[in-house]
Amino acid sequence: MSYRILIVDDSATTRSMIKRIIGMTDIPVDCLLEAADGKQALGVLAGTQVDLVLADLNMPEMNGVEMTRCIRREQTTKSIPVVIVSAEPNIDRLTQLLSDGVQGFVRKPFTPEAIRNCVTRVMGAAHA
Amino acid sequence: MPDAIMSPGLAEFVDSLETMAFVTPMPAAPDAIAPMLPRLIQIEYACPQYGAIRIAAGSAFGALLASNLLAIDPSTPEALAASDDVLQELANITCGAVIRQRGLATDERLHMSLPTSEPMDTAQWDAFVAMADVQVLDADGHIIAFQTVGLEAA
Numbered sequence: 001m002s003y004r005i006l007i008v009d010d011s012a013t014t015r016s017m018i019k020r021i022i023g024m025t026d027i028p029v030d031c032l033l034e035a036a037d038g039k040q041a042l043g044v045l046a047g048t049q050v051d052l053v054l055a056d057l058n059m060p061e062m063n064g065v066e067m068t069r070c071i072r073r074e075q076t077t078k079s080i081p082v083v084i085v086s087a088e089p090n091i092d093r094l095t096q097l098l099s100d101g102v103q104g105f106v107r108k109p110f111t112p113e114a115i116r117n118c119v120t121r122v123m124g125a126a127h128a
Numbered sequence: 129m130p131d132a133i134m135s136p137g138l139a140e141f142v143d144s145l146e147t148m149a150f151v152t153p154m155p156a157a158p159d160a161i162a163p164m165l166p167r168l169i170q171i172e173y174a175c176p177q178y179g180a181i182r183i184a185a186g187s188a189f190g191a192l193l194a195s196n197l198l199a200i201d202p203s204t205p206e207a208l209a210a211s212d213d214v215l216q217e218l219a220n221i222t223c224g225a226v227i228r229q230r231g232l233a234t235d236e237r238l239h240m241s242l243p244t245s246e247p248m249d250t251a252q253w254d255a256f257v258a259m260a261d262v263q264v265l266d267a268d269g270h271i272i273a274f275q276t277v278g279l280e281a282a
Contacts, residue, residue, distance in 0.1 A: 010242070011217045013210045017197050058220060058240055087224030089233040089240075108221045109148035 002028035003123060004048065008041040008055035008067065009085070014108075018054060018085065021112045027119055036060075038067030045077050052123060054115075057086040057093070065097065072101050081122045085110060135263050137181065137276035140225035145267065148221060149193040149214075153265035153272065160264060160271045164188060166248040167212060168256065171219040173227060175238035179278035181223045184248060184256050187211040189270035193218065216243035226279065 005022060007015045019032050033048065035041035039062040041055065053071065057064035064084060071077045083104040084097060094105060104118045145151050163186025172180045188202070190211025195202035197214065220243050227233050227240070248256065253273075257264050262275045 011213050011220075013194055013197055013213045014217055016210075020198065058242060060242055087221045089224045089227040090236075090238045091233050092236050108217075108224065109144055111147075 002030035003051040004031045004033065005029060005052045005054065005119075006033040006035060006041060006044055006048075006050045008035045008038065008053060008059070008064070010036050010056065010059045012036070014056070014085075018115060021115045022119065024112070025116045025119070027116075027123065038062030038064060038070070041067055042070055045071065045074075045080070050077075050080055052119065053080055053082045054085050054119070055082060057084060057088045065093065068097060068100060068102060083118055083122055085115070135261070135274075135276075136279035137222070137226045138263055138274060140229055141181075141183075141222045141274050144218060144222045144225050148218060149196040151193065151196065151267050153267035156264040156266040156271050160266065162186075162250060162253045162257075163271050166253050167215065168246050168248050168252070169212075169215045169219045169243055170246075171216075171223045171243040172241040173223055173232075173239060175227070175232045175235040177278060179226075179276065181219050181226065182256075182275040182277065183215060183219050183222075184253065184273040185215055186270065186272075189267060189272055190215045192268060192270060212245050216245055219243045226276065230279070 007018050009015050015034050022029060033044055035044050037059040055064045068082050071080060071082060081103040084102055085106045087108040103122045106114045106118050142153060165187045166184055169183045170180055187208060191202045191207040193214040194207045194210035200207050223240055256262060257273050262273050264273050
């Protein structure tokens with residue numbers, strides 16, 4: 001099985017970095033999709049089957065918290081694992097996200113290993 | 129950088145820069161000249177007291193960071209095009225680190241803005257780096273400047 005992964009971040013450079021890192025792992029990838037904010041991400045999810053969402057929190061239009069809530073509300077998307085990749089310092093917000101069903105958190109600035117380990121763990125758990 | 133590192137937020141900025149893009153800034157020489165096409169990147173936060181992180185740097189420095197992050201040549205159009213985006217991401221990461229290190233991360237009223245970016249002319253650059261609380265740094269040969277607003281020395 002290979003995965004469709006959606007990377008959501010308003011920084012195009014960060015999206016490119018994450019794509020590069022995932023491309024260098026042995027995670028089988030069918031397709032790496034991109035969105036620049038939560039609203040765009042929901043648009044992608046409405047038209048494409050996705051196996052994992054990696055998302056920033058501090059984004060224009062729709063932030064990662066609102067996006068995650070929308071994903072969890074929708075029948076068709078509520079079981080998609082979501083990993084937050086963010087510089088977000090607010091501990092309460094992160095705790096709330098984890099209790100809302102976010103599967104992982106990678107703090108920026110991240111190392112390639114942090115992304116790889118988190119994606120591997122989450123996808124392993126999702127398909128165990 | 130024993131003296132400069134004492135400035136509020138500078139340690140977090142240096143750490144973010146090193147971790148993110150493998151660049152270690154040092155205090156710049158007093159006669160350091162302004163970079164070409166400088167921009168002022170700012171990110172604000174409130175928790176609830178106001179604070180801001182400001183980074184002034186030329187597009188070539190942003191291109192250097194992009195080249196390190198994406199493993200591309202810094203002189204390519206791709207690296208130059210990513211310059212502003214990378215500088216804004218650096219401000220975002222530094223702001224998160226400053227808030228965590230200062231113990232502000234548990235305040236439920238905490239809000240971080242999105243980073244903004246404005247071009248600077250020579251007069252604006254000169255006025256910025258002349259401020260007493262602005263640190264002027266040399267990062268791999270690029271002159272950059274850093275300031276925090278609303279943050280007291282640790």
